[in-house]
Amino acid sequence: AQSVAQPEDQVNVAEGNPLTVKCTYSVSGNPYLFWYVQYPNRGLQFLLKYITGDNLVKGSYGFEAEFNKSQTSFHLKKPSALVSDSALYFCAVRAFSITGGGNKLTFGTGTQLKVEL
């Protein structure tokens, strides 16, 4: 079974400071990792994904994430936070399955990011 952990329910950061939202995962086989963001009363928006290749993945709105296989982590980062980044962030994982049964995403419980002036 695959699982995702987001250890922090909330992260607070001052505008202009770097931010990190943590994610660790557990899968059998190669992981495919995703970050989504949810603004109030909106659906989830795709931010970025790791499939293979470079461990540092760049995505939308200046976000990036670093895949670390030995630590089974995929932390989301941004060098300089904006107040408009305040939202709920979800990490998700999928595992490749030769039987094709692993197509559903397993999500973490989400981390509320609050960026203050």
Add this chain to the structure above:
Amino acid sequence: GAGVSQSPSNKVTEKGKDVELRCDPISGHTALYWYRQSLGQGLEFLIYFQGNSAPDKSGLPSDRFSAERTGGSVSTLTIQRTQQEDSAVYLCASSSSAGTYYEQYFGPGTRLTVT
């Protein structure tokens, strides 16, 4: 282009009534997914459709829940004899394929309240 749309955006129903939630995926997307988002419980997979293949129903919480996808496009999630614990936001997503590395695009959700 148009994204995933869902209707209604809000639904309030009495316990015991049936409800139907609708999802219009992005045109051309062959894979369609339903998730449920409950307060404090994150997102829970319900069901997914890929083309004409049999759907993966492994996430449906009970036999009161069912879904269909007509013509490979629009999908309807039906909840029979609603219970208060069914109150949640129901999210639909689509992707251009069900391949493992394709990202899913989500609709705005339907907020269901069972009174």
